[in-house]
Every structure is written in structure tokens, then in C-alpha cells.
Amino acid sequence: MNSKSRNSGIAGQLRRLPTPVALLIGVLFGLFFSRLLPWSTSTATWRGYNVVAKSRQQSRQPIQLPTVEQRQRIFHLLTTLSPHYTKECSRNTQPLYQKQAMERYAPLIGHKSPSRSSWLGGFGMGGSVEPDYGAGRTIRDLVSSEHKYFFAINLYNSFDVIPDLFATLFRVAAILGYHNVYVSIYENGSTDQTKALLRIFDALTRSVGMRITIRTSTRRRGAFNHRIEYLAEVRNAAFGPLYELREGENEVFDTIVFMNDILPCVDDLLELIWQSRTNNAGITCAADYMYHDEIGSPVFYDNWVARDINGTALENAPFESIFHHAPSNDRFQKHLPIQVQSCWNGIAVLDPEPFYLPPHVKFRMARIAEGECSASECSLICNDYWNAGYGRIMMVPRVKLAYDRRVFDIIHPQRRNLTAIRGYVRMGGLPDDPRTDPQDRSWFGPHDRLFTEEESEPLEFTSGPEHVWCWGWDGAGDLEGPDVDPIWERMSNKSTNADAVIVRHVRSLP
Numbered sequence: 001m002n003s004k005s006r007n008s009g010i011a012g013q014l015r016r017l018p019t020p021v022a023l024l025i026g027v028l029f030g031l032f033f034s035r036l037l038p039w040s041t042s043t044a045t046w047r048g049y050n051v052v053a054k055s056r057q058q059s060r061q062p063i064q065l066p067t068v069e070q071r072q073r074i075f076h077l078l079t080t081l082s083p084h085y086t087k088e089c090s091r092n093t094q095p096l097y098q099k100q101a102m103e104r105y106a107p108l109i110g111h112k113s114p115s116r117s118s119w120l121g122g123f124g125m126g127g128s129v130e131p132d133y134g135a136g137r138t139i140r141d142l143v144s145s146e147h148k149y150f151f152a153i154n155l156y157n158s159f160d161v162i163p164d165l166f167a168t169l170f171r172v173a174a175i176l177g178y179h180n181v182y183v184s185i186y187e188n189g190s191t192d193q194t195k196a197l198l199r200i201f202d203a204l205t206r207s208v209g210m211r212i213t214i215r216t217s218t219r220r221r222g223a224f225n226h227r228i229e230y231l232a233e234v235r236n237a238a239f240g241p242l243y244e245l246r247e248g249e250n251e252v253f254d255t256i257v258f259m260n261d262i263l264p265c266v267d268d269l270l271e272l273i274w275q276s277r278t279n280n281a282g283i284t285c286a287a288d289y290m291y292h293d294e295i296g297s298p299v300f301y302d303n304w305v306a307r308d309i310n311g312t313a314l315e316n317a318p319f320e321s322i323f324h325h326a327p328s329n330d331r332f333q334k335h336l337p338i339q340v341q342s343c344w345n346g347i348a349v350l351d352p353e354p355f356y357l358p359p360h361v362k363f364r365m366a367r368i369a370e371g372e373c374s375a376s377e378c379s380l381i382c383n384d385y386w387n388a389g390y391g392r393i394m395m396v397p398r399v400k401l402a403y404d405r406r407v408f409d410i411i412h413p414q415r416r417n418l419t420a421i422r423g424y425v426r427m428g429g430l431p432d433d434p435r436t437d438p439q440d441r442s443w444f445g446p447h448d449r450l451f452t453e454e455e456s457e458p459l460e461f462t463s464g465p466e467h468v469w470c471w472g473w474d475g476a477g478d479l480e481g482p483d484v485d486p487i488w489e490r491m492s493n494k495s496t497n498a499d500a501v502i503v504r505h506v507r508s509l510p
């Protein structure tokens with residue numbers, strides 16, 4: 001499922017030249033950088049930021065703390081790391097898009113201005129933005145107005161993508177607030193230098209005060225009877241710290257971002273988070289694309305999991321024929337968010353509440369003995385969200401993801417300056433209507449297509465379909481994919497009830 005071919009040999013080419021992505025973020029970043037300084041100066045409350053580091057702290061040998069200048073230097077280095085694959089994301093971003101993006105994502109900025117009293121002293125005593133585990137307080141008491149993000153990432157032989165992945169994570173975390181972000185990586189038995197590279201980034205991440213847990217496994221799939229059982233266990237393993245932090249530190253997260261070794265742009269992640277929070281969605285996913293040799297263009301990829309709101313599978317097809325459900329197709333053509341029954345597509349933003357509260361959703365294989373169809377662990381978790389009453393599941397077509405360089409380049413083309421050719425006065429369309437740029441009408445148009453008003457309107461969610469197309473994978477033979485005849489599977493009455501899509505957990509933006 002994760003078979004991806006990538007150009008090899010990038011070996012951490014971390015050029016330090018800031019790209020326009022960095023510049024875009026730099027501007028955003030500038031908005032709160034000064035507010036960040038008190039956080040940097042609160043060395044008095046500096047301590048490890050996870051369970052492991054906390055116990056280390058008890059050793060008698062005092063740890064030499066980095067100075068403010070040292071920390072700032074590393075912080076600066078990390079936020080200006082230049083990605084290799086994703087550096088084209090926002091090259092020559094049109095100014096109007098930058099302005100729109102900054103306004104749109106400003107409510108996501110996670111650094112609040114510390115109060116004057118905390119600026120003058122008493123860092124870590126309630127006003128500091130650095131979480132303080134001490135004095136019997138929980139993190140939530142101290143930063144109660146802040147939204148916490150848990151990034152769960154599964155990696156396997158991912159040497160090639162780790163530098164880009166972290167370059168993106170550092171930038172996104174700089175916006176969400178480093179103290180609001182927890183990164184949990186689960187790596188399962190890589191045979192390349194993934195582990196070594198992860199150790200480097202682990203250290204860099206900690207050096208700026210971002211919390212991270214990296215766990216690795218050597219357990220192989222062979223020990224499991226069922227493929228999906230193994231894949232579900234790998235995904236669940238990335239959630240370990242989510243439960244540990246709740247039990248040990250009483251820390252609760254507000255949003256989970258789950259990803260594999262796929263490379264999103266910074267604004268892709270921000271848009272998924274923005275849509276997830278604006279719509280109080282249970283699960284929010286992107287759209288992923290794979291090259292189709294016969295058709296000679298990228299096609300929608302993850303149709304094993306994706307189901308429209310009628311329960312019909314999406315197609316491995318060019319964009320005009322991905323959706324069978326006509327109203328969904330109409331929205332898809334306009335790049336608008338769409339309610340779906342199920343989707344995953346490389347990155348999913350999840351409401352954590354069903355993980356914390358009964359009936360306690362987690363990744364699992366099908367209950368075959370009960371006659372459940374052997375769907376993907378990602379389809380099953382969507383069904384479980386419906387059954388738990390968190391059926392607000394949506395897809396965001398604006399966010400287009402690729403698994404290799406070729407598709408990445410096609411779906412992130414550079415915006416061309418058409419002035420000389422067509423008499424447009426500036427990039428991005430006519431001066432009185434910037435939306436007239438013909439490049440934006442093509443499906444794989446430039447990444448900086450302007451936001452429309454409809455794209456910001458909350459979705460209206462309807463109850464789930466009675467039947468969902470299920471293509472089972474029992475894994476009895478050696479097919480690397482679904483091996484059971486597909487059926488229309490009956491969904492539970494809970495999911496077809498209007499109750500399944502009401503807002504249960506408000507995560508909306510201020």
C-alpha cells in the first residue's frame with residue numbers, strides 16, 4: 001500500500017537559503033516571534049519535555065542548560081531548513097494568496113502574548129507559555145486557552161523523506177506553538193539508516209523545546225495472522241504517548257494529525273487543521289494522487305478506503321470521474337470540501353475524543369467472526385467514528401498529496417507569468433479580478449490558487465449511508481491488495497441516524 005518510488009540520494013541536503021515557503025512562514029512567524037522570547041528566556045523552568053527526560057532529570061549530575069542565544073540560534077536554524085522535495089510548494093506565491101493565507105491561518109497561531117507580570121518575572125508560574133509540570137499543576141491549567149496537537153507518524157525505510165518531513169514539522173509547529181505540539185513517531189524495523197537519521201532529528205527537536213517520542217520496533221508482520229491486524233498495530237503504536245501523557249501528566253490533546261511518509265506543504269497541513277477545526281470534524285483527509293501509466297496522468301489513489309456519502313467507492317481515475325455521487329462530484333470540481341463516508345488519503349486530522357472516551361475507538365482489523373467485511377483499518381476506524389457519533393468525516397480536495405517526485409511536480413506546478421503572452425498585468429489574473437488566471441482552472445493548477453468564500457463555509461453534514469461498498473482483504477493468498485469479492489455492506493443503525501453527525505466536541509477556531 002505504501003509502495004512508493006522516490007528519487008534517491010538526497011542525503012539531507014539541508015540548504016539554508018530561505019525559500020518562499022520559509023519567507024511566507026517567516027512573515028507569519030514574525031507576528032509572534034517577539035512573543036516567543038519570554039519562552040526562550042525562561043531557562044529557570046527548563047526541563048525535559050517528556051516522561052523519559054523527566055526521570056533523567058532526577059540524576060544528581062546537573063545538566064548544563066543551553067543559553068538563550070544558543071537556543072535561539074538552533075531555533076532559527078530549524079525554522080529555516082530548506083526542504084528538498086517540498087521546496088517548490090509555494091515558490092513565487094502570489095501576494096494575494098499570501099495575504100489570504102496569513103489571515104486565514106492567523107487564528108491557528110499558538111503563542112499567546114504573555115501577561116506583563118510574567119514578562120517581568122515569575123516565568124513558569126502561570127504566565128509563561130512553556131508548560132510547567134511542577135507545583136502540582138497540570139499543563140492544562142497553565143495553558144488552558146491553547147489548542148494541543150498530537151502528530152502521529154508511521155515511518156518505514158524513510159531516510160529519503162525525513163529531512164523534508166521535519167522541515168515541514170518545524171515550520172508548522174512554529175505557527176501552532178512548539179509547546180502545543182507533540183510528535184510521536186513509530187518506526188517499524190527499517191533496514192536503511194532511518195533510525196540513525198531519526199536520532200539526529202530527535203536531538204534537534206528537543207534542543208528547541210519541542211516534545212517528541214520516537215519508538216522503533218523490530219517486530220515483523222510474520223508474527224501476525226492477518227495483515228490488517230499488523231497494520232492496525234503499527235498505527236496504534238504511534239498513539240502510545242497519547243495515552244501515557246493523559247495518564248501520567250493529565251495532558252489531553254485537542255487534535256491529532258496522522259501521517260505516513262508523505263510530504264505535505266506547510267499550508268497543506270494548516271488547511272487540513274483549519275478545515276477540521278472549522279467544521280468540528282471527526283476525521284478530515286486530503287486527496288492523494290498516483291501516476292497512472294496508461295492514462296498518462298495522475299489519478300486519485302486511495303480508493304480502497306475512500307467512500308462518498310452514498311457509500312460508493314471513489315475511482316482510480318482522472319479528476320473528472322473520481323466521484324460517482326453527483327453533488328460530491330460537483331463540489332470536487334470546484335475544489336470545495338466534501339462530506340464523505342470514509343477516507344484517509346495519506347494524512348488525516350482526527351478529533352481525539354473517541355480515543356479518550358468510551359467506546360474507545362482504535363485501529364483494528366475486522367471482526368470476521370461477526371461477519372464484518374475485511375476492510376482496511378482506516379475504513380474501519382471511519383465506521384467506528386460513525387458508530388461513536390463522530391461521523392463528521394470530510395475530504396479537502398484543495399490539499400493534493402503525492403507519493404513521488406513526478407506526481408508532486410505535476411500537482412504543484414509553478415505559477416507562470418502570463419503577462420508577456422496574454423497581456424495580463426500581473427501574475428494571478430486580471431487586475432480587477434485576480435481569479436481570472438486560466439492556470440487556476442486546470443485541476444493540477446498552481447498551489448497558490450486563491451481561496452473562495454465557499455471554501456470557508458462550514459459543511460452541512462448528513463447522516464451516513466445504509467450500505468457501503470466493501471472490498472475485503474483477508475490476506476489468505478499472496479495478493480498485495482484486496483482479495484475478496486466486493487459487497488455492499490450494511491452499516492449499523494447508529495451511523496444512519498442524524499445523531500451520528502451532531503457536534504459533540506467543539507474544536508472550532510476563536
Ligand SMILES: *[C@@H]1O[C@H](CO)[C@@H](O)[C@H](O)[C@H]1NC(C)=O
Pocket residue numbers: 002154156188189190219220221231234
Ligand atoms: C512496516 O510497516 C509498513 C506499513 O506501514 C510495512 O509496509 C512494512 O513491511 C513494515 N515493516 C516490517 C519490517 O514489517
Ligand SMILES: *[C@@H]1O[C@H](CO)[C@@H](O)[C@H](O)[C@H]1NC(C)=O
Pocket residue numbers: 310311312324325326466467468488
Ligand atoms: C448509491 O448506493 C447504492 C447502494 O446503497 C447503489 O446501488 C447506487 O448505485 C449508489 N449510487 C451512486 C450514484 O453511486
Ligand SMILES: *[C@@H]1O[C@H](CO)[C@@H](O)[C@H](O)[C@H]1NC(C)=O
Pocket residue numbers: 417418419420426427
Ligand atoms: C511578468 O512579466 C512582465 C513582462 O515580462 C514583467 O514586466 C513583470 O514584472 C512580471 N511579473 C512578475 C510578478 O514577475
Ligand SMILES: *[C@@H]1O[C@H](CO)[C@@H](O)[C@H](O)[C@H]1NC(C)=O
Pocket residue numbers: 493
Ligand atoms: C435497524 O433498522 C432496521 C430498519 O430501520 C430494522 O429493521 C432493524 O431491526 C434495526 N436493527 C437494529 C439492530 O436495531
